[in-house]
Amino acid sequence: MPHQCTTCGRTFPDGSKEMLSGCPDCGGNKFQFKPAGATEEPAGDDAGSPGASADPSPSTPEGPTGSTADQGTSDGAAADPTPDERAADPSPGEAADATRPDAAASADRSSETDGTEQIADRSDEDTAQASARSEVVSPDELDRASREVENTEDPSPAEGEQPGIDALRDELNDQFESIRIVSPGQYELNLMELYDRQEYIISLQEDGRYVIEMPDAWGIQDE
Amino acid sequence: MGLLTNLRDSISRVTDGLFAADEPKRIGIYGPPNAGKTTLANRIARDWTGDAVGPESHIPHETRRARRKEGVEIERNGRTVTIDIVDTPGVTTKVDYKEFLDHDMEKDDAVRRSREATEGVAEAMHWLREDVDGVIYVLDSTTDPFTQVNTMLIGIIESQDLPALILANKTDLPGADVQQIANAFPQHETIPLSALEGDNMDEVYTKIAEYFG
Ligand SMILES: Nc1nc2c(ncn2[C@@H]2O[C@H](COP(=O)(O)OP(=O)(O)OP(=O)(O)O)[C@@H](O)[C@H]2O)c(=O)[nH]1
Ligand SMILES: [Mg+2]
Numbered sequence: 091m092p093h094q095c096t097t098c099g100r101t102f103p104d105g106s107k108e109m110l111s112g113c114p115d116c117g118g119n120k121f122q123f124k125p126a127g128a129t130e131e132p133a134g135d136d137a138g139s140p141g142a143s144a145d146p147s148p149s150t151p152e153g154p155t156g157s158t159a160d161q162g163t164s165d166g167a168a169a170d171p172t173p174d175e176r177a178a179d180p181s182p183g184e185a186a187d188a189t190r191p192d193a194a195a196s197a198d199r200s201s202e203t204d205g206t207e208q209i210a211d212r213s214d215e216d217t218a219q220a221s222a223r224s225e226v227v228s229p230d231e232l233d234r235a236s237r238e239v240e241n242t243e244d245p246s247p248a249e250g251e252q253p254g255i256d257a258l259r260d261e262l263n264d265q266f267e268s269i270r271i272v273s274p275g276q277y278e279l280n281l282m283e284l285y286d287r288q289e290y291i292i293s294l295q296e297d298g299r300y301v302i303e304m305p306d307a308w309g310i311q312d313e
Numbered sequence: 314m315g316l317l318t319n320l321r322d323s324i325s326r327v328t329d330g331l332f333a334a335d336e337p338k339r340i341g342i343y344g345p346p347n348a349g350k351t352t353l354a355n356r357i358a359r360d361w362t363g364d365a366v367g368p369e370s371h372i373p374h375e376t377r378r379a380r381r382k383e384g385v386e387i388e389r390n391g392r393t394v395t396i397d398i399v400d401t402p403g404v405t406t407k408v409d410y411k412e413f414l415d416h417d418m419e420k421d422d423a424v425r426r427s428r429e430a431t432e433g434v435a436e437a438m439h440w441l442r443e444d445v446d447g448v449i450y451v452l453d454s455t456t457d458p459f460t461q462v463n464t465m466l467i468g469i470i471e472s473q474d475l476p477a478l479i480l481a482n483k484t485d486l487p488g489a490d491v492q493q494i495a496n497a498f499p500q501h502e503t504i505p506l507s508a509l510e511g512d513n514m515d516e517v518y519t520k521i522a523e524y525f526g
Contacts (some may be wrong), residue, residue: 269431275410275424277431281465284438294432 096120269294317457337384337395338525341445343437343470346373346403347464348451353508355402357521358382360514366400372416374430376402379440380465387518394526401440402433404462441469447476447525454481455488456507458497467498474522479503479516485510 094104097118120209229283339369342350354366383397408430413423434522443505448470452458470477479498485507495503505522506513 159372229403269435275420275427277408277427279408279431279434280402281406281434281438281462283440284435287439294428294435 093121095120337397338395338446339381339399339444340447340449340521341401341437342441342449343398343401343441344403344459345456345468346454347371348403348453350403350451350461351376351400351505352447353434353451353480353482353506354380354382354398356511356514357387357398357509358385360518361387366398367517368438372413372418374399374403374408374413374426374433377426377429377437378432380403384402386498387522389519389522389526390454392522392526394522396521396525397405399440399445399478402430404434404437404466405430408434418432441466441473445475448478448481449521450477451482451508452479452494453483453495454491455483455486458494463497467501471500477501478520480508481505482508486511 094100095113095116097120100117101123113121133151145242163233166217182191268280268287270278270280272278342354344350349369351367351369355369358366362382362385364382366382367376367399369375379399379401381397381399385396385398387394387396395440408427409422410423410427413426414420418426437496450467450470452463467477467479479494479501480496481503482488483489484491484505489505491503491505504513504516506517
């Protein structure tokens with residue numbers, strides 16, 4: 091269950107379409123990545139984890155300059171989730187392309203439509219960036235979200251290289267191939283994947299967590 | 314592109330039609346780190362509104378959140394063109410905190426800057442997909458324009474049919490090679506300038522009015 095609603099704590103299988111229209115329980119639309127390795131089961135050897143097999147979502151969108159590299163091998167390929175085998179990855183972005191315009195109804199959010207910072211006057215960068223950041227998700231929320239996950243995993247804070255962090259990182263890289271964490275502070279970005287994604291990544295954390303925001307309901311129901 | 318994207322496109326087209334036709338266009342200032350995007354954004358904003366947009370720095374990834382200045386009115390040939398400018402974080406395929414250590418930064422700060430920079434790239438890509446009506450692509454003309462990032466971004470911009478201006482910045486520097494940029498992207502108009510010195514800004518404004526008005 092790699093994703094968790096930051097508002098009510100409900101968890102979702104990876105790639106769950108339910109997330110697309112906001113949390114069915116509380117309407118929240120911020121979700122936190124929760125590596126499978128952080129829960130009961132050790133990562134990697136459990137091919138039948140609910141998300142991995144339940145929703146292969148093969149519909150990776152076509153990038154404008156062609157296609158992303160690992161399309162096409164989605165179905166049934168969940169048998170061997172080795173770190174480098176990404177083809178079976180039912181990542182949230184791919185799931186987000188599922189054709190469910192009607193599902194997008196409940197979200198109530200304004201930041202998606204306008205996440206940039208409006209410049210009122212010259213301000214000190216740190217303050218400006220901090221406030222921009224908090225516009226999207228309050229430090230409080232981030233904090234709470236982190237703590238909720240911490241409860242279910244290693245209680246010690248992630249500082250540097252602790253045992254298991256590599257596994258977590260592999261897991262994250264596997265699930266979330268648009269940003270590859272090489273080591274703390276070192277990242278490789280797949281621009282095409284980032285561009286293709288519909289969800290908005292709002293916070294990346296070193297230990298394999300991130301908080302994402304799903305796209306707005308887009309007002310499709312108003313049609 | 315997926316069905317949703319198409320749907321969304323048609324919806325925003327409908328919406329565009331419903332609201333005032335002369336809604337200001339939102340112009341994203343894109344390019345690799347350190348190209349001079351913020352310097353340009355500040356110059357445009359200062360010239361026409363008196364305000365600045367954000368801090369400039371010789372250390373890459375100074376801008377790590379998109380910053381926007383709305384309602385910038387540019388006058389050209391007796392006509393006023395209103396645009397919203399969005400200064401975006403420099404786009405790159407690799408962020409490494411070690412790069413910042415050379416700039417006298419503590420490791421903790423460097424790692425944090427690196428993480429924020431990565432989030433910034435994600436944000437910039439998100440905006441490119443969702444929310445800009447045109448692009449000003451800024452390149453440092455003392456550096457090689459044939460990079461994966463430039464090719465990919467220009468490719469995306471073209472695939473979206475966004476109007477785009479390519480600016481060859483830093484022409485005040487001795488190693489500037491505007492022609493190399495023009496050669497790299499022959500399908501687009503390349504305009505030389507020095508955002509720092511303010512050289513050739515007249516032509517830049519004329520082109521902005523022409524492309525985004
Ligand atoms: N010589 C010269 N330097 C320039 C020019 N434009 C910008 N610079 C310098 O280049 C450095 C980077 O400028 P910024 O405007 O911060 O660059 P940026 O593209 O916003 O960079 P990021 O926000 O890191 O992506 C600063 O030291 C600027 O003073 C120019 O026309 N000539
Ligand atoms: Mg900048």
